[in-house]
Amino acid sequence: MNWRLLLGGMAIWALHFFALYGIGSIWHSGMNARLLTGLMTLLCLAGEGWLLTRIWRQSGDHLDAWMRHLSLTLIALASLAILWQAFPALLS
Amino acid sequence: MRIGITLILLLGGCKPPPEGRAAMPGADVQRGRALVQRTGCAACHVIPGIRWPQGRLGPDLTHFARQGMIAGRVPNRPDMLAAFVRNAPALVSGTTMPAMPLNEGEARDVAAYLYTLD
Amino acid sequence: MRSETGFDPALYERFPTRGERPEGELEELERVWRAPRGWRLLTVVNNNYIGAFYVGAAFLFFLLAGVLALFMRVQLAWPLNGMLPQETYNQFFTMHGTVMMFLFAVPAVEALGVLLLPQMLAARDLPFPRLSAYAFWAYLVGGLAFFASIFVGLAPDGGWFMYPPYTSISYSPGINADFWLLGIGFIEISAIAGAIEIIVGVLRTRAPGMSLDRMPIFAWAMLVFAAMIIIGFPAVILGTLLLELERALNWPFFDPTRGGDPILWQHLFWFFGHPEVYIIFLPAAGLVTMMASTLARTPVVGYRLIVLALVSTGFISFGVWAHHMFTTGMPTLSVGFFSAASMAVSVPAGIQVFSWIATLASGRPRMNTPTLFLVGGIIIFVMGGLTGVMVALVPFDYQAHDSYFIVAHLHYVLIGGMVFPLFAAFYHWAPMMSRRPLSETMGKWVFWLMFAGMHLTFLPMHLTGLMGMPRRVYTYLPDREWGATNLLSTIGAGILAAGICLFLIDLARNFRFTTDDDAGNVYGGSTLEWLPTGLYSSRSIPVVRSRDPLWDDPALPRDVEQGRYFLPNSATGLRETIITSPIRAEPEYLQIMPGPSSWPLFAALFTAGFFLLLTVQAYWPSVVSGIAAILCVLRWLWETDRPVPDREVDIGAGIMVPTYVTGPRTHGWWAMMLLLTVIGMIFLMACFSYLYLYGIHPRFWVAPPDAAWLVPILLGNGAGVGLAWLGRRLLRREKTRLWTPGVLLMTGGGALVAAFAADIWSWRLHGLSPSASGQGATVYAFLSLQGILAAIVFIMTCYMAARNSRGLINRPADNSYDLVFLFAVYTAAQGVVSALLTRLFPGTAF
């Protein structure tokens, strides 16, 4: 386990958030914004999924197991936040 | 009980009976106060008991009843005061105090109220 | 067991060692770490002293800002009260917010970090003791001078958020606003210095074996806290810089008539300002977690979930800044994003609250003073959090925003999330540095007065807000029915103040500062700060084998005190600590630490002088003071990074580690990378401002200078990096002339300055004036940043050349040289990126 895997889930959330902020600032609303938001959300959720499979396969001693669990919960929380983040565009 | 009576007497002693010059038969202090509010006197005068506004264009009326003169020129008497609040410029030319939209009875009420400011 | 650095974990089995320790070891440790006495105490750098000073100073500012609040409450007690005139009230509420946030809350938790972290991690000191001293003195002197402005009517009156255009020169012509901008800008520098220190301290100076999953929660919290400062504070540093430039030089960053935008300030301010709330809350939450475990005598329930909460808060809190701006008319979609992120950030808070409750439930909590403050704080914080969820919903915020409802909300969050935990911590950790613990009886009185006063003050404010009373009003008219609730709030404030006064009495009666014969482990804590300690921290540095080492190994304090663990002596006869690896905390090398010095103190005084003289527009004295500050810093650095005679030393049980290490493994390298992250964030925020202003007002923009100008800029920056790199290579060659690397580095620094000159020259020739438009202002802001960096690089390269000529450079590699090299590489990169950005985007297309 390393730092990149540990913080990866949240880093993808940050990427998603700032991408959506950019999309919202440029297009304000309308079809473009919604399409791009949807696309970005799918991509980022896929990214979380990919990270999940990588971490799932890790093994090691007590510390590795601990970090693995931590990373997985971080991914879960980040995915939830990503989903919520997409609501404003997708529900309109 | 006795102490209470003494206290009441003492308190009564603090407030002397109205002097002759401030006696205004028939005038209604409560109505005067309402008129003071309605016409906005407090926009220019600090008047005790009126929190807002508290203008400072005209003199502070906190101890108005104790004042010897009105606007420094006219003796502070009921008839004079009633006339002054109705039409100050007619009594004191060049005063900043404007004529107020009050009738004679109302002016007496206002004057009576002003004499409660001791 | 795996290894991170190649260190064999089996070596830990050698501890605790057996056999007698040699005579005189402890005496030597005491001699090496002895604090200076008398007036020389001002030169002290040890964390026990600096941490205590720091906590004391922060608490002083808490009291000062609290007194301002009392004045405000009396003024608002009834309608049209005339105690504070309008201008005075406006200055009071500005100072109350500013002092509480910048001079109390952040420094207080940072101070606790300085005081507690080395003990919890069983390090001898924080990795950069002189930097802590500098940060503390800068903060104290700057803070006091800033606060004094209120006595002469020069205090800022623009609110702690300082929104332009009200704070621009047209509407705030006095120097009041400059006091804020320069004073706070300066104190932020101190906060960042502390944050760098804390990150390196937590990641690199933990006791051997204290892997990430065994770290005290407070260390995790401080790690996230410091990282958030590194990311968040640069935004407000840039913001204050831009606003000061607008005020002093008429560069229109925030002036909509010339292509600026007042909302840009709000973005920059709240990008710092909201994470700031979590910056304040997280360390306090870390303390709550540790105290809950200690007071209930049970391990933390949900340790991993709490770490999850801390880390995720660190991220998500950067996605909520604009929920302070719901009413500014942002696009509906953007408003929704920030609302969603505000929801997401409350999940980690819920995790922490229920972990605390579960921890208390799984043990047997005693109802002593710290427990009362802990539980009271949780209740208050939950109430603030719930109103926080309310205002995170945009429609509700349309009503609640900028009303007294928000005043109630934020005080619930900050008092429950930070002030009550802090008081709990005062009672809990006082025995660690006082001969006597604080009084339990008085403590309970303090708690109940503060708890009742707090609710009486702020609970009615929710209603006052719903009644329509806006914030930041110096008075209100009688007809609005706001009188009754306001009177209650004022009475409550008096009760709260009475509680704090009682605490001061308790402090005066029972607190007796000491570093070695303290009252000890009164509450039965499980972590390493409760080991017997002196100024050198613990006698030996234990191997950590669990999360609660003092509970799991009752023999530990005795073994540690008898020197049966790592570093029972001073291996080199100097101050030193073990640098360990970031994840598994395996010993890597021995760091030699600097001792007391007056130069950090002088550097801080002159830095403060520079900013304060600038504020009162004494420009030449200010420049002199600034140069003096730079010279003091160089003088303090001059004594550091010296060659060490023993290449390797025994740090206990025959385990040998090097004493001088270079490259990415060193603590210095880490600190430099963090500093560059800060500067990089400032630059990133400048890029955001540039793009943002283009997005708002493209019609003000003109075409950039000819792209051919990029050639000298790229060449100059490239040459600078190349020469510095060459010098670094030549260090490795034994045969090189002694002075060559220094001269090469200095020439490289010169090349960077030349590249900067070409950049600024091109814009001047092009005729774009910085006061012409938002474009001109931001382009020249980029140039200003680049100019500052290039000047710093040049000074550093001259300093290295001077060191080189005195033979103070280590071969084949030297840490100071590496750090200057890193800085130069960053400067060149930023120069290239800013030159490309301003020329290629939007280019000629608009």
Added chain:
Amino acid sequence: MTWLPIFTRSTEQALSGWPPPVLDPAGPFASSITTLSWILFAMAGAVLALVLAALWVALAGSQRLRSRLGGTRVVWLAGIALPVVVLTALLIYGLSLTRTLRTPPQPSDIRVRVTGEMWWWRVAYLDRAGGVAMMDANEIHIPVGRTVTVELESSDIIHSFWVPRLSGKIDMVPGRRNVLRMQADAPGVYAGQCAEYCGGAHALMGFMVVAHDPDDYARFMAARARPAPQPGGQAARGAQLFQDSGCGACHRIAGTEANGLAGPDLSHVGSRRTLGAGILPNNRGTMIGWIGDPQSLKPGNRMPAYSTLPGQDLTAIAAYLETRR
């Protein structure tokens, strides 16, 4: 004592202060927020009760209850699952309500442009084409039952437009034009206030919205459209004094030479309910006091004092302004 007995709330309400304006909406935009508010208060009450109960059990409960509470399962259920469910529901509700409130202006809306000034409100009634039909200050007249689009601008620094009983607030930002929609369902006077700190006299920057029955509104607007009568007698002298004293440099009065734009438009000042941006009742005394020494009534405002004018002159000017209805 109530100095501005002009808000349409009954005496009992005024005495108790309940319900507070935010929870006492007078139009659809505000009442949708009120509904949300009650839901949020209920949610907060329930969660707080849950936390308090859990704390009680943790500190003083029986061993059996405490052991059930003291594990990570509680954190997962109460600290994660519960908030996620509640917050998801609230988020969806909040977002859809935001969209309703932020619906762009409709062509059928009545349009008013309000400009924030230090420390008063410039009001311009707009016609269909967006041209200025009538100027006024510190008071907005609207018909009941019609949605009003308020265009918010600022001429100096940031202010915020807030009428708690009619809608939420939106800021007035220099260089931008924000839009807020509001509607009153009952005739009455609704107090408004600047909500964004704007220095100096921010505390005394009020205004009011007056909602009329449709017929009343039509009559009101028609009356305003008629040219004001020629002042006679004392008022005529006041008109002359108004001009001679330079009042027209800052104030505009429609149909006269006074065309200043620095201060509030006085074309209809005689019919306004308040003076000094919602802080004083409008009568002869306050008008004279305001002209004579505005700084003692609203410190820091931009109106210079005319304390050197004698009483007759102040009276005459006040009498003239009273005719401008």
